[in-house]
Amino acid sequence: xxAEIIAVGSEMLTPDRQDTNSLHxxxxxxxLGVAVAFKSIIGDNRQHLTDAIRIxxxxxxxxxxxxxxxxxxxxxxxxxxxxxxxxxxxxxPELVVxxxxxxxxxxxVMPPNNQRQTEVLDGxxxxxxxxxxxxxxxxxxxxxxxxxxxxLLPGPPREIKPLFDDVCMPRLAATLPPRHIARRQLRIxxxxxxxxxxxxxxxxxxxxxxxxxxxxxRGEIQLHFVCAKPTLEEATARVNxxxxxxxxxxxxxxxxxxxxxxxxxxxxxLGLRDQKLVLAESCTGGLVAERLASVVNASRSFEGGVVVxxxxxxxxxxxxxxxxxxxxxxxxxxxxxAMAEGICRTTGCTFSVAITGIAGPAVTEGPDSGKxxxxxxxxxxxxxxxxxxxxxxxxxxxxxxxxxxxxALELLRRHLQ
Amino acid sequence: xxAEIIAVGSEMLTPDRQDTNSLHxxxxxxxLGVAVAFKSIIGDNRQHLTDAIRIxxxxxxxxxxxxxxxxxxxxxxxxxxxxxxxxxxxxxPELVVxxxxxxxxxxxVMPPNNQRQTEVLDGxxxxxxxxxxxxxxxxxxxxxxxxxxxxLLPGPPREIKPLFDDVCMPRLAATLPPRHIARRQLRIxxxxxxxxxxxxxxxxxxxxxxxxxxxxxRGEIQLHFVCAKPTLEEATARVNxxxxxxxxxxxxxxxxxxxxxxxxxxxxxLGLRDQKLVLAESCTGGLVAERLASVVNASRSFEGGVVVxxxxxxxxxxxxxxxxxxxxxxxxxxxxxAMAEGICRTTGCTFSVAITGIAGPAVTEGPDSGKxxxxxxxxxxxxxxxxxxxxxxxxxxxxxxxxxxxxALELLRRHLQ
Numbered sequence: 001x002x003a004e005i006i007a008v009g010s011e012m013l014t015p016d017r018q019d020t021n022s023l024h025x026x027x028x029x030x031x032l033g034v035a036v037a038f039k040s041i042i043g044d045n046r047q048h049l050t051d052a053i054r055i056x057x058x059x060x061x062x063x064x065x066x067x068x069x070x071x072x073x074x075x076x077x078x079x080x081x082x083x084x085x086x087x088x089x090x091x092x093p094e095l096v097v098x099x100x101x102x103x104x105x106x107x108x109v110m111p112p113n114n115q116r117q118t119e120v121l122d123g124x125x126x127x128x129x130x131x132x133x134x135x136x137x138x139x140x141x142x143x144x145x146x147x148x149x150x151x152l153l154p155g156p157p158r159e160i161k162p163l164f165d166d167v168c169m170p171r172l173a174a175t176l177p178p179r180h181i182a183r184r185q186l187r188i189x190x191x192x193x194x195x196x197x198x199x200x201x202x203x204x205x206x207x208x209x210x211x212x213x214x215x216x217x218r219g220e221i222q223l224h225f226v227c228a229k230p231t232l233e234e235a236t237a238r239v240n241x242x243x244x245x246x247x248x249x250x251x252x253x254x255x256x257x258x259x260x261x262x263x264x265x266x267x268x269x270l271g272l273r274d275q276k277l278v279l280a281e282s283c284t285g286g287l288v289a290e291r292l293a294s295v296v297n298a299s300r301s302f303e304g305g306v307v308v309x310x311x312x313x314x315x316x317x318x319x320x321x322x323x324x325x326x327x328x329x330x331x332x333x334x335x336x337x338a339m340a341e342g343i344c345r346t347t348g349c350t351f352s353v354a355i356t357g358i359a360g361p362a363v364t365e366g367p368d369s370g371k372x373x374x375x376x377x378x379x380x381x382x383x384x385x386x387x388x389x390x391x392x393x394x395x396x397x398x399x400x401x402x403x404x405x406x407x408a409l410e411l412l413r414r415h416l417q
Numbered sequence: 418x419x420a421e422i423i424a425v426g427s428e429m430l431t432p433d434r435q436d437t438n439s440l441h442x443x444x445x446x447x448x449l450g451v452a453v454a455f456k457s458i459i460g461d462n463r464q465h466l467t468d469a470i471r472i473x474x475x476x477x478x479x480x481x482x483x484x485x486x487x488x489x490x491x492x493x494x495x496x497x498x499x500x501x502x503x504x505x506x507x508x509x510p511e512l513v514v515x516x517x518x519x520x521x522x523x524x525x526v527m528p529p530n531n532q533r534q535t536e537v538l539d540g541x542x543x544x545x546x547x548x549x550x551x552x553x554x555x556x557x558x559x560x561x562x563x564x565x566x567x568x569l570l571p572g573p574p575r576e577i578k579p580l581f582d583d584v585c586m587p588r589l590a591a592t593l594p595p596r597h598i599a600r601r602q603l604r605i606x607x608x609x610x611x612x613x614x615x616x617x618x619x620x621x622x623x624x625x626x627x628x629x630x631x632x633x634x635r636g637e638i639q640l641h642f643v644c645a646k647p648t649l650e651e652a653t654a655r656v657n658x659x660x661x662x663x664x665x666x667x668x669x670x671x672x673x674x675x676x677x678x679x680x681x682x683x684x685x686x687l688g689l690r691d692q693k694l695v696l697a698e699s700c701t702g703g704l705v706a707e708r709l710a711s712v713v714n715a716s717r718s719f720e721g722g723v724v725v726x727x728x729x730x731x732x733x734x735x736x737x738x739x740x741x742x743x744x745x746x747x748x749x750x751x752x753x754x755a756m757a758e759g760i761c762r763t764t765g766c767t768f769s770v771a772i773t774g775i776a777g778p779a780v781t782e783g784p785d786s787g788k789x790x791x792x793x794x795x796x797x798x799x800x801x802x803x804x805x806x807x808x809x810x811x812x813x814x815x816x817x818x819x820x821x822x823x824x825a826l827e828l829l830r831r832h833l834q
Contacts, residue, residue, distance in 0.1 A: 011630050012455045014641070015444035018435065027432035037465060041456035048454060048476070055472060059465070072631065073622075074612045107617045111615040131812070138808045153520065158816070213433050224433070265726060279724070285710020286703030291704020296814060304726040306707040306734065307696070313721045316764055326725070347733055361713065397713060 001176065002037040003029050004060035008077050009155055010043035014056070021066045021153075021160050028169050033179045033228070034062060044074040045257050051186040053084035057143040057150075067155030069134035071114040077152055078119050078137075084142060085150070089119040092126055099133060121152075128168045132159040138171060179228055182235035184243050185259035186223040188250060189410045190403075196221045207242045219406035220262070251396035254295060255413055262409045263291045270301035275351045277412070280318050280343040281307030282330065283357040283376065288404045303349055308339070318342035318354075329367035331356050333388050336377035340386055350383030353408055360397040376404050378411055387415075418593065419454040420446050421477035423469060425485035425494050427460035438483045438570075438577050446588050447657055450596030450645040451479060452628075461491040472500040474560040474567075481524050484572030486551035488531040494569055495554075502558060502567070506536040509543055512552060517548065538569075544584045547712075549576040550734055553590060566592065580633035596645050599652035601660050602676035603640040603669060604829045613638045617663050622661045636823035637679065672830055679826045680708045680715075686833040692768045694829070696722030697735050697760040699747065699791065700774040704822045720766055725756070735759035735771075746784035748773050750805050753794035757803055767800030770825055777814040795828055804832075 005026070006018035017043055026036045038060060044051045051069070056063045056229050068077030082089050095118035117134050120126055127136030137152040151168060153160045165289040188196055193216040200223065204212040213224040225242055229235035247254060270277055279289050286307045292298050308318040311330055314320040319342035320335055328334050339354035357376030363369050374393040379386055389411060391404045424436035433474070436458055443453045451787055455477060459469045466485070472481045475529045486493030491630050499506050512535035520527040525560040537543055544553030550685055554569040568585060610633040617640065621629040626646075630641040646652035664671055672682050687694055700786045703724045707716050723734040728747050731737040736759035737752055745751050756771035756787055774793030780786050796803055806828060 011632050013443065013456065014630070015440050015447060017632070018440060023432050026430065030432060037460060039430065039458040043454055051476070059468070060536060071611045073618060074631070113615065114611055216431055247610050258761070285715070286706030286724065289703030290707045293724070293726065294815070294818070298702070299726050302726055304724040304730045306723050307703065307710070307721040309710065309716050309719055309721040313764055317721070317723065347730055398711070
């Protein structure tokens with residue numbers, strides 16, 4: 001059984017935007033034993049899209065369209081699928097009421113073109129979209145004498161992902177022959193892909209029945225293990241066996257063995273130790289705070305902190321002595337130390353991390369001029385000792401900031417361990 | 418004139434790998450006035466690929482294949498293009514010599530399947546690949562009575578990019594009629610796509626020669642205008658004409674008319690007014706700071722601020738009176754006001770924005786319990802007045818935080834305007 005994914009939208013034919021939904025959908029389909037054999041990206045053009053859907057119906061068993069379900073003239077997926085299949089659309093009374101209600105609740109007047117979003121393919125089931133106004137559609141039909149599943153899904157990633165996972169996957173699982181998959185995800189920060197691969201490939205290559213994928217990006221390496229077996233027990237046993245061997249090899253370098261993010265792990269460890277963290281960030285400008293705060297219930301272990309971009313605020317908000325800043329510059333071991341200890345004083349906390357560095361461009365005046373881009377100092381105070389770490393991070397401003405935040409969280413994790 | 422890009426390779430049909438070459442190729446084609454109307458991703462399957470090439474030849478003037486030119490059995494692009502066009506392949510004597518020499522220089526024995534890389538489509542020109550063993554091919558031919566350009570390019574990004582830029586682009590420019598492209602990007606925060614479309618479509622629909630794309634996401638709408646004309650002056654004039662009419666309709670709602678981000682615009686305006694901004698963030702947890710700090714040279718107008726996640730830190734770092742917090746709760750109009758005014762006192766600045774809200778999940782104890790998720794207060798102080806705005810933002814934690822940061826930056830922008 002093979003699938004085609006059609007991403008609809010002219011923006012994905014520009015140099016700046018790319019279809020990414022298909023990756024998520026592919027993962028789900030693969031779990032159910034369905035291979036994606038074709039992906040097409042088609043603009044908001046009636047003839048092109050209708051033809052492309054017809055081609056897809058001719059070569060795939062499952063056709064999944066993402067995008068083109070919005071309210072504008074450009075949103076043509078519904079009409080083109082109807083035309084390709086030779087069926088008609090009808091307004092769904094429940095959708096009409098729900099949409100009118102949605103606008104009424106917000107005290108907005110509904111623009112008339114929103115009515116398009118209530119049109120449903122004859123014979124299709126409406127898939128409720130919890131995160132947007134455009135519902136999905138599921139049509140179990142025939143084309144050229146063969147059974148075809150046609151799914152219409154919204155384009156925005158935050159709409160399609162839950163709709164696919166929560167609504168389409170159970171439906172697909174009930175429709176397709178049964179299969180059991182076990183997966184595991186190990187995550188490792190700050191090491192290179194080649195180092196991780198050199199250490200782990202002698203192990204995972206012995207597990208031919210477990211599919212291993214190594215993904216690198218954003219300062220971390222992920223090892224994904226997937227195994228399909230007739231029973232879930234068999235699949236889980238194989239994945240666990242491989243995981244244990246890799247954990248033994250990589251040891252403490254693995255920060256997460258069930259896919260949790262580094263910030264989730266750090267917050268979990270702080271919670272277990274009943275510690276409250278405060279931060280003093282300069283070059284990362286709030287990035288570490290933001291990453292921690294993005295986790296649900298972060299407030300249990302994260303108090304907050306300061307973003308001290310200017311030298312003056314390092315003094316005002318962290319109590320760093322002006323002489324220290326003048327003598328050593330903001331990006332220095334003594335200032336990092338003073339920031340970490342100072343933020344504890346101003347907040348009344350005992351546990352802090354401070355970050356100061358040059359994210360780029362280079363500083364051309366004052367005591368930090370001449371210091372290299374990528375020079376970063378991290379300080380960690382736990383109420384007894386303060387440790388300071390000097391880093392040299394290569395790359396542009398964005399990379400220096402991201403890797404600095406990884407180093408800061410990883411320093412915290414290793415300290416808490 | 419329209420193009421199709423076919424990315425060949427089964428790895429790009431997995432959940433973990435994506436075609437990215439097409440973005441680079443699209444940018445080059447667009448610069449020459451060629452729109453990419455279709456992108457296809459096809460696995461290493463003879464029948465699928467031959468059919469896909471035939472479909473592409475039927476609907477596009479230029480067909481560019483990337484990948485599938487290597488030496489292995491899996492590398493099928495040459496053969497499938499030949500079959501789709503009904504022509505044959507022949508070994509190119511120069512390529513045979515060059516390849517043999519390459520292996521000899523490295524003192525390696527050439528595996529016999531490497532010969533595949535010397536096979537050239539009848540009538541094609543060989544495009545030398547400076548970074549790999551697989552050369553590209555350029556075929557100017559006809560299909561179904563129409564002239565077609567067919568390009569075969571290697572898959573690895575470090576091979577295709579220089580080959581496309583240095584060899585294909587000059588050839589394409591010499592082959593295609595001279596055309597020039599003008600582009601413009603308008604950005605609008607906080608409005609819905611349907612509202613923006615309802616207000617602008619009567620205008621942009623009158624400009625059939627300007628391609629308009631509306632992109633929605635992350636709390637903003639982008640309007641992209643692209644126009645191709647024989648001269649750059651004509652193209653620019655049309656795009657500017659449309660831009661002016663849309664600017665007249667949307668007025669102040671447009672925050673950027675040359676594609677700058679909201680944070681860039683806010684920093685620019687602060688700089689022009691010689692203002693220094695400080696922030697006090699609760700529910701956004703550093704997100705607004707992080708967005709501002711991501712801009713190069715943000716430090717000229719952004720001093721920093723505090724992330725005050727706990728009630729205690731609202732008092733310690735912003736000087737909010739504990740009685741106020743107890744009486745009204747952290748998420749309240751008086752506390753937002755006190756945070757904005759307090760952060761100015763502690764930092765010695767005159768211009769601040771404070772943010773407090775419930776990003777989710779709901780608060781179950783203390784003075785904020787019972788307040789709805791999505792309730793947010795923004796306060797802005799400019800040294801003279803403090804204004805407070807109450808918001809109700811729908812959606813999950815991530816959406817509430819993101820939209821709150823958009824509202825905060827947009828409040829700042831409108832105030833500075």
